[in-house]
Amino acid sequence: MDHIHDKPQAQSAALKPLPALIFSSRWLQLPLYLGLIVAQCVYVFLFLTELVHLVLHAADFSEMQIMLVVLGLIDVVMISNLLVMVIVGGYETFVSRLHLNGHPDQPEWLSHVNAGVLKVKLAMAIIGISSIHLLRTFIEAGYVGTARSSYTETGIILQTVIHSVFILSAIGIAYVDRMTQAKDH
Numbered sequence: 495m496d497h498i499h500d501k502p503q504a505q506s507a508a509l510k511p512l513p514a515l516i517f518s519s520r521w522l523q524l525p526l527y528l529g530l531i532v533a534q535c536v537y538v539f540l541f542l543t544e545l546v547h548l549v550l551h552a553a554d555f556s557e558m559q560i561m562l563v564v565l566g567l568i569d570v571v572m573i574s575n576l577l578v579m580v581i582v583g584g585y586e587t588f589v590s591r592l593h594l595n596g597h598p599d600q601p602e603w604l605s606h607v608n609a610g611v612l613k614v615k616l617a618m619a620i621i622g623i624s625s626i627h628l629l630r631t632f633i634e635a636g637y638v639g640t641a642r643s644s645y646t647e648t649g650i651i652l653q654t655v656i657h658s659v660f661i662l663s664a665i666g667i668a669y670v671d672r673m674t675q676a677k678d679h
Contacts, residue, residue, distance in 0.1 A: 520588060520589050520590075521589065523584070523585075523588060523589050524585075524589060527581050527584065527585050527589070530577055530580060530581050531581060533577060534574060534577045534578070534581070537570055537573060537574045537577070538574070540570055541567060541570045541571070541574070544563060544566055544567055544570070545567060547563070548560065548563045548564070548567070558633065561633065562630060562633060562634070565626055565629060565630050565633075566630070568626055569623060569626045569627065569630075572619065572622050572623045572626060573623055575619060576616065576619040576620070576623065579603075579612070579615055579616060579619060580612075580616065582601065582604060583603075583604065583607045583612045583615070584612065586604060586607060587607060587608060587609055587612055588609075592604075603615065610671040610674060610675070611671070613667050613671065614664070614667055614668050614671055617660070617663060617664035617667050617668070618664060620660055620664075621657075621660050621661055621664055624656070624657045624660050625657065627653065627657075628653055628654065628657050631645055631649075631650055631653055632650075635650055638650065
């Protein structure tokens with residue numbers, strides 16, 4: 495019995511030297527993704543340090559101080575999530591397949607990731623991070639003009655404008671991605 499059609503045939507044609515070099519250059523991104531994993535470790539250390547600080551000083555902190563530390567912890571988690579999306583999604587999209595199909599821990603979003611989807615997800619993560627920063631700023635806004643404040647009115651306005659630009663950019667990226675997908679179908 496002929497089993498030639500049981501498995502898809504692998505491309506056995508060798509690339510010419512220049513295309514092979516260009517295609518292989520994607521592996522130059524590997525140290526970048528490994529570096530982001532190191533950055534992820536730094537964020538884990540920062541999170542644990544802040545968590546220990548919160549636990550040790552919980553009785554001394556006001557409710558507002560606790561809220562600001564917790565927002566800082568959430569900020570670290572959101573940045574860490576962004577790192578995971580860039581590391582896993584970027585590697586899968588631009589370097590090589592991770593072959594996670596069927597793995598029980600495979601992230602749901604990874605099954606349909608491409609450069610467009612990754613851009614939209616990253617834009618949404620950046621908006622989330624910016625929202626946390628803006629919320630922290632608004633909580634401390636009552637102290638503007640006093641020695642307790644590290645913000646100025648201009649700084650608060652600029653943060654709000656920058657956050658709005660992030661939102662408009664994400665909407666633009668999502669719109670362009672949707673238009674591109676509609677053209678492809």
